[in-house]
Amino acid sequence: MxxxxxxxxxxxxxxxxxxxxxxxxxxxxxLAPFRVNQLTNVFIYAIAITGLNLATGYTGLLSIGHSAFFGLGAYTTGVLVMRYGWDPLYTIGPALVLCFVVGFVIGLPALRIRGLYLALVTLAVGVAFPELVRRFEELTGGARGLVIRRRLLNPPEWTGLRPGQRDLWMFWLSIVVLLLVLLLVHNLVRSRAGLAMIATRDNEIAAAASGIRVAAVKTSVFGLSGAVTGLAGCLFAMYLAALSPDGSFTLLKSIEFITGLVIGGAATRIGPIVGAFAVVYIPYLTANLNPSNVSQGQLSGVLFGLALILIIFLMPDGLVGGISRLAGRIVRIRPADPGKPPDAPPPQVLEPAGASAARGETT
Missing domain, CATH: 1.20.5 (Single alpha-helices involved in coiled-coils or other helix-helix interfaces)
Structure with a gap:
């Protein structure tokens, strides 16, 4: 069809x-507050993975240090709220600008290096971020962490929600932000800038020969990718209200983002959402399957590894890509013909005289 x-x-x-x-x-x-909080975590992870998807999926810039952008956005919100008394929503703007600038600077090495060498540069950034948080202890709380008072994170009055409904407020806020980010990515990928990103990913030399400013594409996309992941970090700080350099912003977080991107499907619109569900729910669902001599982390790691191996062999483009390919055999959506009005009947082909007689048909 x-x-x-x-x-x-x-x-x-x-x-x-x-x-x-x-x-x-x-x-x-x-649903129950516990389930709502789980789903909020999924949506926040989906935003972070969408940021990684811009750099790695659509532009081919392999990054292992996106946990640094996630943590930078989170600590920007935490510091501005606790140290300077800002409203949590107002901290999103400065966090976006800061993460974009840092991402732009980190993207500069991508002008000279790529592939595994670029991954090593981002790896160094991801390793350095927790150490920087510990270094500036007076501002970030250091290894002790930074706790945001719950009363500072209550829903705004204009929402009509009570202070005790913070979980519902974060649920809808994360959904709205996720939809806006997905709309941004959708329009970006369909634009000329998106075509330049994809061309840079597929063949950098041919893209440069076609007149694409590869240097501008790489640095701007890396900055935008960092800003989107930092935006997820802002929401994470509002959601968790407790930040620790050893808890949520280590390289393990970057590995979770990459795992979610691979499982959901790189360079797909809704792949980050599917991957976020996998990253959040697989450890939770495996908690009750543990034998007495196997820890939860070990079993979750084994299942993650098995899932990645199966997807790489069966669906190299992820769950969304594989399902889309199967669904395309049943229903296929094609672009509209610019020369034909919508819902116009297909044109009738007039046969030349004597064609029916040549086929042996009689009137």
Whole structure:
């Protein structure tokens, strides 16, 4: 079945999908607070993985240090709220700017090196971030961590939510931010800048020969990638209200982001969401499957490894890419013909005189 964009069938399919997503989100918001907090964590991880997807999936810049951007955004929010009395929502702007600048600077080595060498540079950044947090103890709390008072993270009055409904406030805030980020990525990838990113990823020499400013693409995308992941860090600080350099901002967090990107599907729109569900729920679901002599971390690591091996062999482009390929055999959406109005009937082909007689047909 082939569906053309712009037709009533395509519009009805889009509307039905939107309504289904809205109903699912409303149902999720009515779950127990523990489940709502789990889903909030999923959405925050999805935003962080989307930032990594911009650099690694769409532009081919392998990064192992995105935990540093995640932590930088989180600590920017924590420090501004606790040390300077800022409103949590107002800290998002400075965090975005700071993470973009740091990402832009870290992206400068990508002008000379790439592949594993670039990964080593980002690895050094990820290793250095927890040490920098410990170094500036008066500002960040050092190894003791930074705790944000709960009353400073209560829902704003304009939301109509009570102070005790902070979990619901963070749930809807993370959803809104995630939708805005996905819309940004969707429009970016479909633009000329997105085509330049993909061309740089596929063949850097050919992209430069075609007139693409590869240096500008790499540095700007790395900055934007850091800003999006830092935005997730801001929400994480509001969600967790307790920051520690040894807890959530080590290289293990970067590995979780990369794992989620591979499982969900690199260079796909909703792959980060699928990967975030896997990263959050696999450790939780395996907690009750542990034999008495196997720790939770060991079993989760084994399952993560098995999942990655299976996906690499069966679905090299991730779960979303594999499912899309299978669904494309049933329903395929193609671009609209610019010379034909929507829902116009297919053109009739007139046969030349005597064609039916040549086929042996009688009138």
């Amino acid at each position: 082939i569906i053309e964009r712009g037709t009533w069938t395509h519009r009805a399919l889009v509307v039905a999908t939107g309504v289904a997503v809205a109903l699912v989100l409303l149902w999720m918001s009515g």
